[in-house]
Amino acid sequence: MTDPVEVNRAAALDGVAHGFLGRRGGISSGVHAGLNVGPGSTDEAEAVAENRRRASEAVLPGARLVTLYQVHSADAVSVIEPYEDRLRPHADALVTDRPGLLLGILTADCAPVLLADLAAGVVGAAHAGWKGAIGGVTDSTIAAMETLGADRSRIAAAIGPCIARASYEVDETFLKRFTIEDPENERFFAAGRPGHHQFDLEAYVANRLALAGVGRIEALGLDTYADPDRFFSYRRATHHGESDYGRQISVIGLR
Template structure:
């Protein structure tokens, strides 16, 4: 069994996976599923097989070429890895498909409307979150018959406020979008620096969009090296690349 976190709110088969249980080595040690990484491709493909087997055996995995956008793909069938569309969220109403988003500090968000039989997954880095990737996911789910009043959402492992130091220009982007966004920033240890709460911001966007049930797992990818890959941690160490973990959801 591949270790993974789950949300009490999501009835559909799902999981927020980390780095445990894979076959990659070196800086990618564990369950690196990033096709865009410089890891051995055979190891990455085996890790992806293991990830699917750990959540929904026999399902067809669908992932994206993630570009930090607010673009959403409505999935009606399997998509080969070599033609992954550039986007940052997926939705479907088709059983047998397993939607996956890759992260390494960004926030993975999984969605489900059990009554409508519609699920979604979004990759919400700060850029995509600010652009409205979660709002766009809800709209795409509604086009398949979902009702955002029934949708449950869960925000998985991502970089936490204590680990996410940012500068003045970063803060300004959010303040220009909405002055009240300043509440997601706390004073940093160093002068002229702030700590950004990505998880809280994503939860806010979901609640403001009308999602009544939101679960935040509160898991810090940067701080927990044993369980999670982290782009920022790898950058701080001067490592040449980093692994990616995957979050998955599908219909039974």
């Protein structure tokens, strides 16, 4: 008997069907053990499909899950009807105003961001790895939500499980990418071993949301790298020399 699906929720998104899921509650085994929802992994397709079904039912029973072919871009798409998995758009954020659709973002250290303007009936989900984050994926998501009638001052956003600063070592070149963009970005880096720094992805994403005018922002403060029982982590799997890694899902939808 498997554990129940663990659903982490944000107070900022109260009243909206949403959840940041981890690896608990799935049927996959081995390096993918748990609720692996990644079709791009080497896991069995049947296990991934069942895990995705369980994830959907845990948050919005009866809804149709829609996800993306994520490419670390800043592109956001509007979804008006469900589509087959093989037709997933190449993008990193999706928005909708249609009830019964469950927007899903897959991560394994990158930051999942869920957004909602409950008054307008518009929700969004974004995959913010460092490339997407600095490229403006959250800005694109907000803009796409506004085309459906959202108001950024009413939008609430939550940042789910991602790699934390203590676990995210980067080099000097990485730091320079961010300080060239904005010298003030240096505050998201702490000193590390010689020639290296510790990057706070969660704080950087939160700051991008604040600069965009989002009304309420919540960061869950959950470190994917440091909690192997609850979350998948690409970097941890790499450091441990594992052959592959699982992906967790974050979902949001309108009832």
